[in-house]
Amino acid sequence: MQGAALGQDALQEEENANQEGEAIDLVKTAASIVLTLRQCPGATSASIERCEEACFKMAEDVNSAATGKVEQFLIDNNLMDNPASEQLLKDLKIEDPFSQMRTIKQQLKFFSKEYGLVIPKTKFLDYRVEYFLNSESGIYEPQQVPMTFESVSIKKTLTQILSNPKLKNLIMSESKSTDGILRSYLDGSRYTESELLQQFPHMIRINLFWDDLEVVNPLGSKTSIHKLAAFYFAIQNLPAVENSQLSSVHLVALAHSEDIREAGFDKVLAPLISELKKLESERGVKIPGEEPDRLRATLCCLCCDGLAAHDLIGLLGPGARHFCRICMISRPEFHANLNSIGARRTKAMFEEQLEEVRQDPRKSKEYGVKRECPLDVLKTFSSTTDSILDIFHVLLEGATQWILVLTLRSFISRKLVTVDEINGRLHSFNYGVTDIKNKPSSNLSLKTLMSYTKLKQTGSQVWCFLRIFGFLVPNVPDDDLHLKLLNLHQEICLIVFAEAVRQTDIDRMEILITEHHALFQQLYLQDLNQEAEAEEDADDPDLDPQEVEAPQHPALQAQPSKRVTPGNKLHEMKHFGEQIRQHGPLVKYWCARFEARHNIFVKYGSVCGNFINPPKTMAQMHQISTLGSILKTTLRSEDIESQSTQDVLCQNCTHSNLLMRMGVEATSMVSITRTVKVSGDIYRDGLFVLLDSRIPAFGVIQKIYLHQNNVFLVVSPWETLGFVRRYCAYQVNPSQSQALIVKQADLSSHRTFAPWRPWKLRETYLAPRTIIFPM
Known part of the structure; x- marks a missing residue:
């Protein structure tokens, strides 16, 4: 290398x-x-x-x-x-x-x-039968065709990454928190319990992901034929700002989905498991270059959506009677009490149940187990503990959409707001530059709201919709129970999506989830017939009760009331606290980044006319496209992008005194700009920054100066009146305080806030994406 x-x-x-x-x-x-x-x-x-x-x-x-x-x-x-x-x-x-x-x-x-490009290698899986036309007889005859997949060496990929001195230094300089705040896997109990990681604290920790993807037109006739299964990995040791790039997601294997269904996961994962066994050994693998000359790595977490995780772990689908991969709760128990939790699944329990299933396959339905997980042979990984719940699917593509739809149904049926009013307010709301890309589409209709619980929005749009919801309906009374349920959900999301949490935040989140589920049950599940809802197929993912039903609006003709069926994702929320204590903040493991990596295959599939062996072609394209990012000599944390700069002498600036207090010489040249992007975060005149996380205190940006790779913000402090629960935001007012200057790198939070105002009201609010606390 x-x-x-x-x-x-x-x-x-x-x-x-x-x-x-x-x-x-x-x-x-x-x-x-x-x-x-x-x-x-x-x-x-x-x-x-x-x-x-x-x-x-x-x-x-x-x-x-x-x-x-x-x-x-x-x-x-x-x-x-x-x-x-x-x-x-x-x-x-x-x-x-x-x-x-x-x-x-x-x-x-x-x-x-x-x-040092790592070239994918073609591996044999098995044989399948396909029919080919015999030109002489004119008859289609069966022939054996080899099933293959593309495998990328994780050892060579890690060696290539470590050849970049800056990335290597980031990996080796990772450290555990000393203030009791959970920021990464190092601060969770799973790290403390691992003898291997305690012995080699700088060992590379791997997150594994897999999912199916379509590389052809989803409305065409070739959708199932060319569906691919992609296996990726990411390095936990790197900072979040570096891992936020799609280039930090690396390919492990690429295969036809149908081939995996027939041949199983064992053969596809065999090359990866073989290399990981060597990498997690005490000797590790020798690599050329400077110290350390030994490469060590281990698999710590599996990040997938529910269906993919169940399939790889060896459990029945999410539609099974025992639908949870973390505990043994049954569907009738869950329907009877949304806050109930079953006996914890353990490795010993899983092996015992699997042995019974081998002897009597009928017990598969009883335990929800169908086969062993090939990854369980690795030292650090446990399929019953290290399969992370994906908050992107559990919340933004699941529970959050249900809450939004049910709340809108209630408000519309009580004539507190109309669909047209919501659409109009969604369209005209002033999102600000920080959220304009996540603006929800104004495509709500009575039919979709009353018949379905899936909004036609992306996950990021759903998150934005949740945050602005209170601003769209300021006329709804504060004591409305449906609004209270939504506010509880907002507060839960503030903690779940945080990149750093305290133990007290986890405790509070669990209390909020309990209150949230109890209120959900009170509002929607009082007439649930447990026996009728307990009928499920043992391995049918389509029966996962994703949709919550409610009485239809009179405008759509009066129909009998339908029972509300709680989905699995409401139960999975009950395990958030446990998983954060074990692995650290769950946002570090969400699948949105991995699924976004699919785009490279989808886009290439739209322009590639060769579908003889898509896994081979696309794996090669993926490796070449990623190489440039690995060879980059600048990190994302060092990226500073500015627009329309004006260079002037410091002594001629309006805020020269403030700049000189920050160490800028009077004769130095500084650049003035209205907009600057630092490590992906946008700073612009009129946006707010967090000045003090203890109160918290905010200030609005008046001017931006650039000097020697430093970004200086001239900020006018505002007064914080308090946190308003119905908006899940802090109310702020202008103050008489003098302007001050801060260095962007010294801010306690690098997020900026756009000022939001409720519909037809003048108050100003700042709605954070996550909780704010002193750090």
Whole structure:
């Protein structure tokens, strides 16, 4: 893997070559161009090849013009007979720098040799039968076809990542919290219980994810044929700001979904498990380079949605009688009491139940178990403990949507608001620059609200809808029970989505969930017929009661009332506290980032005309597109992007006194801008920042100055009147305090807040995404 170390600085060498007087390596420049193009999944190999030809043609024209001027200069000065002149003209000739990178095969070979690209390997799974036309007989005849999948070495991928000194330093410098606040896996009980991690505290910790994805038109006829199963991993040890990038999600395996259904997970995961067994051994795996020369890694968590997790772990689907992968609660018990929790599933219990199922398969329905999990052979991982509940699916694609729909049903049926009014307010609400991309669509209708509990919104839109809901209906009384249920849900989300939580926050969250479920049961489940609702198929995921039903609105014709069926995700919320104590904040494990990684395959599938072996083609594209990000010499935490800057002397600035207090010299040049993005967080005039997390105290940004990679914010403090529960936000008012200056890096929270106002009211509120407390 020495090539990866050598290629580490390849992309930045050319940027400084002219300034430092060094020779320019056109091959490396060409490589950086190809890597940049490959990061765009919409670019086909044919278009990239044409771009290469055009770039070389332009380089030839520039070279020809420059050579002509040099030759004319030598003629004018009678220097053509000089041997040095002849050598100079020879040196000016250029060869095609793209000659080694024309085809995808050449690119794979070149990047593997020069930059340590990890090339996927094709592995055999089994045989399947397909029918092919016999040209002589004109009859379709069965033939055996090998089932294969693409496997990417996790050892080589980790070695390549560690070849980047900055990423390696971040991994090795990770430390546990000392103030009792849970910020990462290191602060959870699972880390403390692991003898392996205690022995090797800097061992790389792996999060594994898998899911199915469609790479063709979902409305077309090839949807099931080309459905793929993707297995990814991410490194826990890296800071959240680095892991927020899609390039931090790495491919492990890619296969046809149907092949996995037939051959099982064991063969697909065998290469990964084999490497992890070596990586989690005491000796580890020797790698070239500086200390540490031993690579150690272990699987700590499985991050999947409910259906995928059950399938891999070896449990029956979420529609089974025992639907929970954490406890043994049955569906009738759950329906009788939403706050009930069953006996905790343990590794010993799982093995005992599995043995009984082997002897009597009919007991599979009784225990909800069907087969063993192939990952349980690893040292640190336990399928009954380390399968993380995905808050993205549990809340934003599940319980949160139910609460929003049921609350709207109640308000509409009582004529507190109409659908048209909600749509109009959603459209005209002033979201601010921080949330405008998450603006909910104004597509609500009576039919969808009264018949379904799934909103036609993305997860981020649902989250934004939840946060602004109170601002859209300020006329609803504060003591309304349906509004209270929604407010409880908002407060739960404040804690669940936090990147750092205290033990007291976890305790409070569990109390809120208990109160939330009790109120839900009081409002919607009083007439639930347990016997009728207890009929479920043992392994039918479609019977997972995702939809909550309620009486229809009179405007849609009077119909008999329907019972409300609570979904599994309400029960899964009861396990949030336990999982946070074990693994740290759950937002570090949510699947939204992994599922967003599917886009590279979906986009490439839309432009790729070759579907002979999609896993092979797309795995290769994924690896090349990721290489450029691994070789980057700047971290996301170092990214500062500004727009429309104006350079002035510090002493000529309006706030020169404040800047000089921060150590900026009067004769130094500073840049003034209205908008700056630091590590993905936007700072702009008119947005609010958190000045003091104890009160909390906020201030509005008046001016932004940039100086030597530092961002200075001139802020006008506002008065905090208190937290208003119905809006789940802090009410603020302007104060008479003088403006002050703060360094962006010194803020206790780097989030900015847009001022929100209730419909037709003048009060100003700041609605945080997560809880605020002193740190």
